[in-house]
Amino acid sequence: MSTVPLRPMIAQRPETVLRDEARTTGMVWLRELIRFERTRTRILSGLIQPVLFLIVMGYGMAGLVGSIEGFDFKKFMFPGIMAMSVVTTAIFSGMSIVWDREFGFLREMLVAPTSRASLALGKTAGGATVAAAQGTIMLILAPAIGVHLTGALVVEIVGLELLMAIALTAFGVFVATHIERMEGFQVVMQMLLFPMIFLSGALFPLNGLPDWLTVITRLNPLTYAVAPLRQVVFAAQHMTPRAQARFPSTVEVFGHTLSIGAEIAITAGFAAIFIALAIRGFSRTE
Amino acid sequence: MCAIYAEDEQTTRPTDRRRPVVEVHDLVRRFGEFAAVDGISFDVIEGEVFAFLGPNGAGKSTTINVLCTLAHPTAGRVLVAGFDVTAHPKAVRRNIGLVFQDQTLDDRLTAQENLRFHAVLYRVPSDQVQARIARVLELVDLSDRRYDLVSEFSGGMARRLEIARALMHVPRVLFLAEPPIGLDPQTRVLMWEDVLRLREEAGVTVFLTTHYMDEAEYADRIAIIDHGRIVALDTPEALKAAIGADTVELSTTDDTLATAALERVGYRVEAVPEGTRVYVEKGENAVPALIAAAGVPVRSVHVHRPTLDDVFLHHTGRQIRESHAEAMIPARVRAWHSRRR
Numbered sequence: 338m339s340t341v342p343l344r345p346m347i348a349q350r351p352e353t354v355l356r357d358e359a360r361t362t363g364m365v366w367l368r369e370l371i372r373f374e375r376t377r378t379r380i381l382s383g384l385i386q387p388v389l390f391l392i393v394m395g396y397g398m399a400g401l402v403g404s405i406e407g408f409d410f411k412k413f414m415f416p417g418i419m420a421m422s423v424v425t426t427a428i429f430s431g432m433s434i435v436w437d438r439e440f441g442f443l444r445e446m447l448v449a450p451t452s453r454a455s456l457a458l459g460k461t462a463g464g465a466t467v468a469a470a471q472g473t474i475m476l477i478l479a480p481a482i483g484v485h486l487t488g489a490l491v492v493e494i495v496g497l498e499l500l501m502a503i504a505l506t507a508f509g510v511f512v513a514t515h516i517e518r519m520e521g522f523q524v525v526m527q528m529l530l531f532p533m534i535f536l537s538g539a540l541f542p543l544n545g546l547p548d549w550l551t552v553i554t555r556l557n558p559l560t561y562a563v564a565p566l567r568q569v570v571f572a573a574q575h576m577t578p579r580a581q582a583r584f585p586s587t588v589e590v591f592g593h594t595l596s597i598g599a600e601i602a603i604t605a606g607f608a609a610i611f612i613a614l615a616i617r618g619f620s621r622t623e
Numbered sequence: 624m625c626a627i628y629a630e631d632e633q634t635t636r637p638t639d640r641r642r643p644v645v646e647v648h649d650l651v652r653r654f655g656e657f658a659a660v661d662g663i664s665f666d667v668i669e670g671e672v673f674a675f676l677g678p679n680g681a682g683k684s685t686t687i688n689v690l691c692t693l694a695h696p697t698a699g700r701v702l703v704a705g706f707d708v709t710a711h712p713k714a715v716r717r718n719i720g721l722v723f724q725d726q727t728l729d730d731r732l733t734a735q736e737n738l739r740f741h742a743v744l745y746r747v748p749s750d751q752v753q754a755r756i757a758r759v760l761e762l763v764d765l766s767d768r769r770y771d772l773v774s775e776f777s778g779g780m781a782r783r784l785e786i787a788r789a790l791m792h793v794p795r796v797l798f799l800a801e802p803p804i805g806l807d808p809q810t811r812v813l814m815w816e817d818v819l820r821l822r823e824e825a826g827v828t829v830f831l832t833t834h835y836m837d838e839a840e841y842a843d844r845i846a847i848i849d850h851g852r853i854v855a856l857d858t859p860e861a862l863k864a865a866i867g868a869d870t871v872e873l874s875t876t877d878d879t880l881a882t883a884a885l886e887r888v889g890y891r892v893e894a895v896p897e898g899t900r901v902y903v904e905k906g907e908n909a910v911p912a913l914i915a916a917a918g919v920p921v922r923s924v925h926v927h928r929p930t931l932d933d934v935f936l937h938h939t940g941r942q943i944r945e946s947h948a949e950a951m952i953p954a955r956v957r958a959w960h961s962r963r964r
């Protein structure tokens with residue numbers, strides 16, 4: 338038997354602690370990517386649902402709403418569908434902790450001599466990367482729908498998707514740390530995810546809703562994440578003023594139209610809150 | 624010998640075999656009013672295989688959880704690798720390897736990826752990771768499966784990979800929580816070969832809990848635990864020797880005569896339906912003398928040595944629930960084990 342001289346663990350020096358925690362976060366992130374890359378079926382099924390929505394709702398509503406000077410409902414929906422894809426994947430990734438628990442791997446992470454925050458951050462970063470990737474894959478549909486893409490637009494889209502994905506993955510991690518069993522997962526998906534998507538403006542304009550619904554949409558974090566995505570896409574589409582009026586992309590709060598910067602700031606705020614909650618949830622998990 | 628520990632800087636050892644690596648003083652763990660562990664004390668010596676043997680509900684898992692910092696002691700003091708489990712849980716975790724009852728591998732990852740993940744979380748220096756992966760896989764005989772997905776592993780291979788993973792960060796103590804029930808005999812053999820080899824080649828101290836007599840048999844020392852208390856602690860041989868002598872049962876052509884003859888020469892004897900029972904120090908060695916002393920032709924001889932079951936019965940008044948596991952005693956390991964001694 339060969340003898341490899343190996344050094345045992347030496348007590349940690351403070352200056353190396355941060356680097357080690359960062360390595361941990363990176364490793365957890367990498368695991369999410371490896372798993373994503375190995376589950377092609379998941380990537381595919383992640384595409385099917387949004388495409389179905391696009392076809393069913395996009396074409397269905399297109400007849401109803403009609404086309405305004407070359408701009409139709411499918412184009413309106415497209416950024417929303419991308420957002421939907423990102424959000425679904427993000428929450429799914431965050432909540433995969435429920436699977437990790439079921440299959441035991443969570444225990445391997447939790448008993449390690451590492452900070453729980455590093456684990457929560459790694460899980461969030463990994464899930465968010467995967468979700469943004471999944472959303473970006475949707476861009477292959479753009480030509481078919483007639484959405485015009487530029488290099489700058491793609492960069493903006495990826496950036497906004499990442500921000501949205503971070504917020505929602507952290508949210509998923511937070512929810513998952515409060516769920517003991519698989520059944521809870523289904524319930525959360527039904528009760529939380531779909532209402533959040535429907536009331537975010539992703540699939541239809543938020544104007545003209547009854548007051549009480551309007552209030553709910555303004556409380557929905559997703560609303561502020563979807564709007565900027567739509568705005569950057571629309572800005573590259575040469576819309577006429579009439580089309581812009583028919584297909585609004587902005588959010589009004591208390592009669593004020595939010596700037597894209599304000600929307601991004603609000604989303605970043607939600608992301609920060611959800612990350613804090615995710616870390617706390619992870620720290621308390623046994 | 625002690626390959627993994629060859630360059631121990633932290634403790635400036637050449638391994639001191641008498642040095643305790645786990646020290647437990649008056650450990651109590653209560654759930655409400657109920658004391659699952661009720662004031663136990665023991666040391667585990669560097670390099671030994673130490674077994675915690677007891678029936679269901681004895682407090683084995685509760686104890687191991689406290690030792691691994693997964694549960695807090697209600698009272699008492701527990702040091703693992705020199706660190707207090709309550710005050711320095713992270714330091715303890717860096718110095719122990721854990722193999723749980725249930726699998727905790729990611730089966731979508733390869734063996735190498737699982738090990739690498741562990742290495743990073745346990746702060747193995749980057750430049751040593753590759754060498755350690757190769758080394759631990761070699762120890763559990765899985766070198767050729769390094770790049771295979773864990774989902775393609777058999778139950779036994781996965782188990783061995785978990786042991787390998789637990790060794791990645793060169794723990795001072797390897798904790799094996801109840802080697803699982805569902806493993807086939809051959810896998811159990813391999814597992815025990817691994818465990819014993821680890822001790823030989825890597826100098827790893829092994830702490831395991833079990834309710835199988837046959838498994839405890841391999842340990843250097845056994846603590847028998849019942850109702851949260853240690854009722855006996857010693858080597859398997861000493862435990863058995865302590866509860867009494869071997870017995871030899873002779874069946875002869877005339878048992879009454881034989882019994883009387885043996886009693887006259889000074890043996891402690893007892894008439895039993897099968898013939899004559901004689902209590903002696905070393906059963907096998909006494910047989911020729913007994914046959915000579917019986918004075919009548921002997922039909923058959925049966926030597927009975929006390930088992931751990933007898934030991935348990937002696938100390939608790941109850942029989943530990945024996946399972947079919949006894950039938951699975953891996954003879955190959957046993958031979959290997961006795962060669963080692």
Ligand SMILES: Nc1ncnc2c1ncn2[C@@H]1O[C@H](COP(=O)(O)OP(=O)(O)OP(=O)(O)O)[C@@H](O)[C@H]1O
Pocket residue numbers: 654659677678679680681682683684685686834
């Ligand atoms: N979380 C808990 N809450 C209350 N009682 C508990 C808890 N965990 C264990 N116990 C009790 O403590 C006692 C010891 O349990 P423990 O799991 O340590 O036994 P064990 O020796 O591991 O048994 P087994 O061989 O069945 O695994 C049992 O009576 C059990 O019911």
Ligand SMILES: [Mg+2]
Pocket residue numbers: 683684685801
């Ligand atoms: Mg147990």
